[in-house]
Amino acid sequence: MDIKTLCLGLLCKGEASGYDLKKQFESTFKHFYPAGYGSIYPSLADLAAKGLVNCREMAQEKKPDRKVYSITDAGRQAFKEALQEADPEHKLRSEYLVAMYFADFLEPQRLEQMLSGWHETLGNGVTRLDSIEKGFGNDAPAGTRFVLGFGKAIAHAMAQYIEENRDMLTGTEGSRPGERSRETGSTASANNIETRL
Amino acid sequence: MDIKTLCLGLLCKGEASGYDLKKQFESTFKHFYPAGYGSIYPSLADLAAKGLVNCREMAQEKKPDRKVYSITDAGRQAFKEALQEADPEHKLRSEYLVAMYFADFLEPQRLEQMLSGWHETLGNGVTRLDSIEKGFGNDAPAGTRFVLGFGKAIAHAMAQYIEENRDMLTGTEGSRPGERSRETGSTASANNIETRL
């Protein structure tokens, strides 16, 4: 599955311009299938060339022209087939986890910073998804509710894992849940990795 | 960050061949940074060309020759810098979620199948990570423990979310927000997470 197919799927739900699709990618899809204009516009051109979508140009007053794409029967068919086929892939690629794996190559304060930054980012993600959900009111389709809820649940789980396990990496002395280390000094933190790097 | 950098990082922890590195990617890294031979071998060649690693060929009896790569000072330096820099990216791309978003385009039994398959896959993932963890005994470095634990925690959270919310998509009676099916002893619905982290 690629972004082209996803564009096709979105057009099954209603006609839209490339710009419109981008907004959908930014809101509902961002946390599990991001895409930019650089992928979307060529996709639409390609779909149109294959007869899977139709395009009609609309002039607008005081706004640039827009090209509105609508699905064709062949397109709807093609999407259904694409959706059916193949065992779905679920791929994660995380530089945060790479950094954590190599935590002993980072300076302690940089590590702390990363963990905090990650945690904060996750919190913002939950907030973001929350407001998207509210934006739908009560009319959000089941699929939308499912994926938004998923995003929130997982972001929350990640944040919680970080909270509960960060001291595994930061090497706080006798750190127990609830006891916070004072930083700033960073002297005593016995970090046992080769000093001359 | 790319696979080349990750190879460099792994070589910081000890010398290895491309084949060895692949095994590490298969075990510890698979759930957050997968890579195949097609990425690893060219990476090593490139790192060697740049003087970031050294290579020595070792003849073996009854086995193919192997090329063992070891990090150089420049390489260690380069890795540390790569690790420091940039706000880390954490990217998910899930065809499962795409399928769930478009659930109404799937035939009910195919949907059920996908949900079950996904759930099962997640369970296998946890089992896999568990056995990797056990393979380390007690000597697993903190970074390794952190990333393996992370993988398990998140896979578990996803499985739980699916359990608790699958009826949102499958249209089982009682899937309305007010009327959710209660599962024995199960925690609060992952759908209603506190925004504050």
Added chain:
DNA sequence: TGCAGCATGTAATTTGTTACATGATTAA
């Protein structure tokens, strides 16, 4: 006899990202 493991790589292709290129309107 056949398959899994050991061990290396290349080349073509696919895919997506980034930077570039343009330009009007509207709200702060």
Added chain:
DNA sequence: TTAATCATGTAACAAATTACATGCTGCA
């Protein structure tokens, strides 16, 4: 006046996947 929103695209580049290509050993 500055920035954001609307709106479209292309071209160069980066990165990773897939298929191809080889061949021996040991086990069941």
